[in-house]
Amino acid sequence: AQSVTQLGSHVSVSEGALVLLRCNYSSSVPPYLFWYVQYPNQGLQLLLKYTSAATLVKGINGFEAEFKKSETSFHLTKPSAHMSDAAEYFCAVSGGGADGLTFGKGTHLIIQP
Amino acid sequence: NAGVTQTPKFQVLKTGQSMTLQCAQDMNHEYMSWYRQDPGMGLRLIHYSVGAGITDQGEVPNGYNVSRSTTEDFPLRLLSAAPSQTSVYFCASSYSQGVNEQYFGPGTRLTVT
Numbered sequence: 583a584q585s586v587t588q589l590g591s592h593v594s595v596s597e598g599a600l601v602l603l604r605c606n607y608s609s610s611v612p613p614y615l616f617w618y619v620q621y622p623n624q625g626l627q628l629l630l631k632y633t634s635a636a637t638l639v640k641g642i643n644g645f646e647a648e649f650k651k652s653e654t655s656f657h658l659t660k661p662s663a664h665m666s667d668a669a670e671y672f673c674a675v676s677g678g679g680a681d682g683l684t685f686g687k688g689t690h691l692i693i694q695p
Numbered sequence: 696n697a698g699v700t701q702t703p704k705f706q707v708l709k710t711g712q713s714m715t716l717q718c719a720q721d722m723n724h725e726y727m728s729w730y731r732q733d734p735g736m737g738l739r740l741i742h743y744s745v746g747a748g749i750t751d752q753g754e755v756p757n758g759y760n761v762s763r764s765t766t767e768d769f770p771l772r773l774l775s776a777a778p779s780q781t782s783v784y785f786c787a788s789s790y791s792q793g794v795n796e797q798y799f800g801p802g803t804r805l806t807v808t
Contacts, residue, residue: 625785631796680743685737687737
């Protein structure tokens with residue numbers, strides 16, 4: 583069984599500041615980890631994924647995440663926030679089986695001008 | 696490619712009514728799944744399918760039925776709608792289970808009164 587904890591249901595940063603969205607996971611098998619973004623009234627779009635290759639994963643729109651097995655974490659970062667980054671972000675884990683993705687509860691990212 | 700399409704986009708039902716949410720994909724993906732999204736809950740897996748003729752239950756299957764007669768289509772049936780089924784429903788597909796990215800449809804917003 584897997585689980586995901588996203589710390590902070592809302593995160594507010596200033597435009598141009600560092601974005602850090604936290605994700606911790608629990609998995610009984612080596613995990614596959616994903617970050618998805620959801621813009622208002624839209625479906626989910628993949629930002630990046632970790633599949634046991636490089637531990638630092640680069641995604642779209644300047645986002646990246648680092649897999650840290652010792653900390654069971656997969657935090658999402660972006661060096662400089664842009665107004666267009668305002669959205670809901672979901673961390674998800676898969677054990678590789680057929681039972682789909684287990685999602686965190688999401689973090690709403692607010693960008694202050 | 697249209698990707699993953701869902702119909703309808705919005706639906707209002709009365710308690711006890713039944714309906715089918717449609718989902719189709721044109722990417723020849725074997726794996727398809729249905730999630731529901733509720734505020735503060737993230738996305739939860741309802742049912743999934745690893746190929747035509749094969750379906751299984753996810754985390755929250757009660758009150759829902761699915762079938763998969765073709766690779767392209769994966770409808771979700773609400774047998775007797777209840778207010779607790781008010782939610783946003785997302786269909787997703789991927790080449791296979793586990794490591795592969797899941798592509799999400801735009802969602803169906805369902806209200807049960």
